[in-house]
Amino acid sequence: MARIIPTTKNILIVAGDPSGDAHAASLIRALKARDPELSVTSIGGVRMQEVSSHFIYNLVSVGAVGFSEPFKNFFLWLKLIRLVRRYLEDKRPACVIAVDFYGFNHQLLGLAAHRNIPAFYYISPQVWASRPGRAARIARLVKEIFVIFPFEEEIYKKAGANVSFVGHPLLDLVPVPAHAKPEAPADNAFKIGILPGSRKTEIARHLSVFVEAFYRIKSAYPNSKAYVFAVPEFPDQKLVPALEQVEKYWSKDVEIVREQDYRVRSAMDFTFTCSGTATLENALMGIPMAVAYKMQKFTYAVASRVINIPYISLVNILLKKPAVKELIQEKANSDKLAQAALAILNSPPKAAAMRDELLTLRAMLGNPGAAARAAEKILAHLK
Numbered sequence: 001m002a003r004i005i006p007t008t009k010n011i012l013i014v015a016g017d018p019s020g021d022a023h024a025a026s027l028i029r030a031l032k033a034r035d036p037e038l039s040v041t042s043i044g045g046v047r048m049q050e051v052s053s054h055f056i057y058n059l060v061s062v063g064a065v066g067f068s069e070p071f072k073n074f075f076l077w078l079k080l081i082r083l084v085r086r087y088l089e090d091k092r093p094a095c096v097i098a099v100d101f102y103g104f105n106h107q108l109l110g111l112a113a114h115r116n117i118p119a120f121y122y123i124s125p126q127v128w129a130s131r132p133g134r135a136a137r138i139a140r141l142v143k144e145i146f147v148i149f150p151f152e153e154e155i156y157k158k159a160g161a162n163v164s165f166v167g168h169p170l171l172d173l174v175p176v177p178a179h180a181k182p183e184a185p186a187d188n189a190f191k192i193g194i195l196p197g198s199r200k201t202e203i204a205r206h207l208s209v210f211v212e213a214f215y216r217i218k219s220a221y222p223n224s225k226a227y228v229f230a231v232p233e234f235p236d237q238k239l240v241p242a243l244e245q246v247e248k249y250w251s252k253d254v255e256i257v258r259e260q261d262y263r264v265r266s267a268m269d270f271t272f273t274c275s276g277t278a279t280l281e282n283a284l285m286g287i288p289m290a291v292a293y294k295m296q297k298f299t300y301a302v303a304s305r306v307i308n309i310p311y312i313s314l315v316n317i318l319l320k321k322p323a324v325k326e327l328i329q330e331k332a333n334s335d336k337l338a339q340a341a342l343a344i345l346n347s348p349p350k351a352a353a354m355r356d357e358l359l360t361l362r363a364m365l366g367n368p369g370a371a372a373r374a375a376e377k378i379l380a381h382l383k
Helices: 018-034 046-051 069-091 102-114 134-141 152-158 200-220 236-243 277-284 297-306 314-319 334-345 348-359 370-382
Strands: 010-014 039-044 054-058 095-099 119-122 144-147 163-165 191-195 225-229 254-257 270-274 289-293 325-328
Touching: 010 018, 010 069, 010 102, 018 039, 018 046, 018 095, 018 119, 018 370, 039 046, 039 069, 046 054, 054 069, 069 102, 095 102, 095 370, 102 119, 102 134, 119 370, 134 152, 144 152, 144 370, 152 163, 163 370, 191 200, 191 277, 200 225, 200 236, 200 270, 200 289, 200 334, 236 254, 270 277, 270 334, 277 289, 277 314, 277 348, 289 314, 289 334, 325 334, 334 348
Parallel strands: 010 039, 010 095, 039 054, 095 119, 119 144, 144 163, 191 225, 191 270, 225 254, 270 289, 289 325
Antiparallel strands: none
């Protein structure tokens, strides 16, 4: 770890997944724009590394998902906890900021509280989906929580937290569609987006199934092409072997895309999407989709007992109805995914109706400027 000069202008910020990495990077930029003397040390991903003064570790590249997977990274997490403990004791930062990723960050918050270091939570855990008891624990450990869904404010207030709704950070990142898509592309050359997830376990379980579903669409619409949207932590050499598992795979049919500006994705006619932030990104661009999720049987058995919401996608949760098709476990197969896609692609009126409904979510998520509002509140606490 690089030598850091002790200063009250130093803060620590931690994220552990790709979406958290992007939003934490935006927060770091907002903090530094308001206080250029601020020194930011971070644990996260490549986006945070680009804007941080000091970077400790790329936690995003090894992030785990589910109930049993974290044990595979147990010793790494133990090492990082020791690094964080030493950092807090030696550097005494002005504050720590947790960004989502409760599994690691609740330990960070405990270490900070034990040393009387102020802490904040930006993009709080979705306690409304499972484990509501976490809200009270977080409330005890932080000075303020910055939530990104309006209904979360009341949940954390009831838990005794100082909480502010700052709006959803995706509103600053995801472009507003410039115009309505045409009824159908020329020669029915549909563009099919494939978003298999951001973690290695998700990619392993979803990528080949999504590609197989694409080839079922291609059998009906031969001019169609698939676009696999990949995160920086998973280079082509990790993705291509999974693609080659699909019997009909041909590289000219499937393009791997790496982008941060949504330019290519905004042109998709339909996407197969792993449940997560990507579903909301699609919705904000009005992209029709089917949502899927596959996990270990043990993980699913436990999740079924603790999750207390009827849907798995943020889109359906926010709209409070099955606006997009959801397929879980064995139902998340290429046949059912292709059927869901063709039901939309075969009917331009259905596609238009889904786009219009998805775009209503923009008005539900507040105004742009979430990172700026959170940064101003954090710096006000530190004065």
